[in-house]
Amino acid sequence: MKVLVTGANGFIGKNLIISLQRNPEVEVIKFTHDMSLQQLPELLARADFVFHLAGVNRPLDENDFAVGNADLTGALCQAIRASGRKIPIVLSSSIQAERNNAYGKSKLMAEMHLLNLHLETGNKVYIYRLPNVFGKWCKPNYNSAVATFCHNISRGLPIQVNDPSTKLQLVHIGAVVTSFLKILRQQPEEQLYVNVDPVYQITLGELVDQLYKFRDSRESLITEPVGEGFTRVLYATYISYIPPDKFNYSLTKHEDKRGCFVEMLKTRDSGQFSFFTAHPGVTRGGHYHHVKTEKFLVIKGKARFGFRHIITDEVIEIFTNGDMPEIVETVPGWSHDITNIGDDEMVVMLWANENFDRERPDTVAYKV
Numbered sequence: 001m002k003v004l005v006t007g008a009n010g011f012i013g014k015n016l017i018i019s020l021q022r023n024p025e026v027e028v029i030k031f032t033h034d035m036s037l038q039q040l041p042e043l044l045a046r047a048d049f050v051f052h053l054a055g056v057n058r059p060l061d062e063n064d065f066a067v068g069n070a071d072l073t074g075a076l077c078q079a080i081r082a083s084g085r086k087i088p089i090v091l092s093s094s095i096q097a098e099r100n101n102a103y104g105k106s107k108l109m110a111e112m113h114l115l116n117l118h119l120e121t122g123n124k125v126y127i128y129r130l131p132n133v134f135g136k137w138c139k140p141n142y143n144s145a146v147a148t149f150c151h152n153i154s155r156g157l158p159i160q161v162n163d164p165s166t167k168l169q170l171v172h173i174g175a176v177v178t179s180f181l182k183i184l185r186q187q188p189e190e191q192l193y194v195n196v197d198p199v200y201q202i203t204l205g206e207l208v209d210q211l212y213k214f215r216d217s218r219e220s221l222i223t224e225p226v227g228e229g230f231t232r233v234l235y236a237t238y239i240s241y242i243p244p245d246k247f248n249y250s251l252t253k254h255e256d257k258r259g260c261f262v263e264m265l266k267t268r269d270s271g272q273f274s275f276f277t278a279h280p281g282v283t284r285g286g287h288y289h290h291v292k293t294e295k296f297l298v299i300k301g302k303a304r305f306g307f308r309h310i311i312t313d314e315v316i317e318i319f320t321n322g323d324m325p326e327i328v329e330t331v332p333g334w335s336h337d338i339t340n341i342g343d344d345e346m347v348v349m350l351w352a353n354e355n356f357d358r359e360r361p362d363t364v365a366y367k368v
Contacts, residue, residue: 003184004047006031006076007054011138012092015173016051016180037072040079049184050089052076055110070109077117088124088187089114090180095129095169118192126183127193128176135173135233136240145204146170146234150241153211164205171196172233200230207234214238218249222266222355258282259345263356271353278340278348285337285368292362294330294352296338298322301346306368308335315368322347335366 003020007013008030020026029043031054044050055069073091080087093111096104114125138144140151145168152159179196213224214235226235254261259277266272278284278301288310296305298320305318305328320326321342330336340346354362 001025001048001184002027002029002046004029004031004043004050006050006052006072007092008032010053011135011144012133012173012176013051013053014137015135016053016177019177019181037075040076041082044076044079044083044087047087049187050076050080050087051092051180052089053092055092055107069103069106070113073110074113077113080117080123081121086121086123088126089117090126090183091128093127093129095131097129115192124187124189125192128179128196129193130176130196131169131171131199133173133176134170135237138173138237140241146207146237147241149208149211150238153208153215154238154241154246155243159208161204161208164203164208166204168202168204168207170200170202170230171198172200172237174233198230202230210234211238220266221251221263221272222268225268258284266355271351272355274350274352276348276350278338278346280340280343280345282346283337283339286335286365287363288335288366289330289332289362289364291332292330292352292354293332294350296328296330297325297349298328299325299347299349301340301344302342303346303348304339304341306337306339307331308366308368309333310335310366335368337368 003026005013005017005020005028008017008028009032017028017030020028029047031040031043033054052073054072076089080089091110091114094104094107097107097111098104111127114127117123118125132144132146134144134146138147140147142148149159151157175196175198179194183194210224210231211234215238217223224231224235226232251262251264257279259279259282261274261276263272263274276284296303300322302321303319305320307316307318308314310333318328319341320328338348
């Protein structure tokens with residue numbers, strides 16, 4: 001299948017084309033802003049499907065809205081008519097098509113061109129009235145507050161928020177592309193307007209607060225709940241704007257004659273991750289916890305874990321090494337230590353179910 005993408009170098013176009021190119025059965029034909037309308041008939045002659053993503057949303061002259069949105073779409077529809085073929089077409093319109101402004105009027109007129117094409121010829125058309133789309137590769141300092149804020153905050157640059165209570169409707173580029181690909185596969189009959197889910201509702205102030213929390217997590221080590229929902233895709237978006245010279249950041253290394261200890265990541269409600277090393281013959285620990293629990297994973301070296309029940313004096317030993325991944329858990333009320341019984345440095349990953357609180361460490365020295 002040959003797929004024509006107008007606006008191929010734009011934000012949505014780039015993300016869509018990357019996904020289309022993963023399918024060896026799809027050939028992408030690109031129409032970009034530096035090409036002329038006269039080239040459309042030749043491109044359409046090769047196309048089996050069209051994603052019409054090209055448009056104007058921040059011109060110097062308001063008249064350019066009509067030229068870049070309505071007139072371009074009209075020319076595309078006329079070229080399809082002239083071809084004598086029915087070529088399904090997707091239009092990326094905007095929720096602003098419902099508003100009485102120059103941009104909204106131009107988008108509404110673009111929709112009318114497609115609807116007329118459908119009514120006259122039966123050509124399949126799919127119109128997306130998209131809210132603000134965000135995600136990787138969106139141009140900052142242009143027409144997306146999310147892109148601008150992610151770009152500036154990740155670089156330590158100032159931002160301007162005129163009204164924190166301003167409400168935004170946002171959809172992630174991944175949801176848009178997924179819906180586009182579904183339409184391409186299924187090409188349903190008589191479906192003129194297509195909605196993309198989920199649409200996220202957030203105020204400008206809430207958006208900015210969340211982005212600053214992402215930035216600050218490198219210092220505090222406390223991660224936001226980035227595993228699902230809006231926070232997941234917003235975090236991915238924020239990270240995509242970090243410049244290459246800031247891909248890495250340093251951690252604090254606590255070191256003594258036993259080895260070193262480094263905290264890597266903390267959560268707000270599920271503890272923290274760290275690692276430590278121990279030289280041959282070194283024993284670390286020798287304490288118990290009332291509530292805190294831990295998971296140890298030796299990833300290099302050989303270890304002996306010792307446990308002693310602080311009431312019954314029961315003693316047990318567990319031996320493990322980096323060649324056989326095995327979790328050893330500490331249990332409240334049992335004193336525990338770990339000894340490097342190998343000839344090389346031992347490296348151990350550690351998860352604790354709570355973040356370390358120097359004021360209330362819940363760590364009591366007790367010989368194993």
